[in-house]
Amino acid sequence: MGIIERKERDKQEMRLKILETAQQIFIEEGFEKASIRAIADRIEYSPATIYLYFKDKNELFFAVHETGFEKLILEMTNAIEGITDPIEELRTRGFAYMKFAFQNPEMYDLMFIQNAPMESIKESDIWACGHQCFMLLFETIQRCIDTNAIRITDLHIAAMSIWSFMHGLVSLKIRNRFQKFGEGDVDELMRNSVDQMIQLLKNE
């Protein structure tokens, strides 16, 4: 009989329910406010129940941050549709990354700033969704190198440099370190910085 199958389905459903509720509260009110009790309250279960589906808060928010990567990877993939010039591809992916951060600041924070999700990765294995995302960057940079479009020849140095630049820009903004930086609009200065960096990277 399909009782064990139904039970398995129920279990997955419950897990998803917790996950979606965690994500909801977290996106609306931030990581701090997304407490186990707040999540339990909304799904009308006791806090202890959550621990039957997730080892701890870190593991739950690891699962949440994975859904963030799914979204980012999708957007970074779709962004370059129809683009052939490698530099234009790099520029577009850069702006897609920045747009994601602006539109999902709490999720970006969880994915690239918070300690929580990284703490649930066992010493032996890898940050799979992170690596999957870097692959998109590697891909684009490799194309730039192959067509001699870029002034950096080492793939890993280029990837680390470009990602660091983008992350620095976005995370300093998210964590409020750009208060009154310069005179004009900070967001515009950020966009200009990205464009300037592309110019710097371009060969000729």
Next chain:
Amino acid sequence: MGIIERKERDKQEMRLKILETAQQIFIEEGFEKASIRAIADRIEYSPATIYLYFKDKNELFFAVHETGFEKLILEMTNAIEGITDPIEELRTRGFAYMKFAFQNPEMYDLMFIQNAPMESIKESDIWACGHQCFMLLFETIQRCIDTNAIRITDLHIAAMSIWSFMHGLVSLKIRNRFQKFGEGDVDELMRNSVDQMIQLLKNE
């Protein structure tokens, strides 16, 4: 009589004692572990006493993060002693910044990643120590621009780009996002990225 003067001295002394103890625990065991109760325990006062000297934990850790900036500003100032070439000055300051982050990861985290210190800055006024630190960067970049040594001509764009790059590099490392990035040593890859960026910035 000097009673009120002595009382004022005592008050300042107590404030300093709290501040130094907070800093100690925080550097040794991180921000999470540096609780009001842990600080109170070590100085052998009740937790409530701390609130007679600091409005809340944010204000206390704003004061701690200020001592971090004093150190960073000192190191960034001393680093360039005897250097005349603007590009070399920029490079040296970059490495000094990175060295500070590596040697004082918890303090760097507090200064540039944590929300706590920024939350105690009133809407009206400015992040003074942050701005004082940027001035050193502006200074160096201005020299680069004046001598035509750099491929960026806008001071604010250059400052934002270079700071973002350095912060991205260092904060991704601190928050554990460089696990197994590439094949070799991550620290060396980071240093190579800084050197590569300097090459990119250099005119000719």
Next chain:
DNA sequence: TGTTCAACTAAACACTGTTCAGTAAATTTA
């Protein structure tokens, strides 16, 4: 000497993540 005032604290409040013994219902076995 009595009064005032400042420094300090015990205890509580409202939270947090997490664990565990116990319950109740669904499922399986006899």
Next chain:
DNA sequence: TAAATTTACTGAACAGTGTTTAGTTGAACA
């Protein structure tokens, strides 16, 4: 069908967090 077992769930507790408040104690002043 009745009894035994397994599963899902929870109340209550533990140990911690930042913060507030009423109340105490000792020093300074009148």
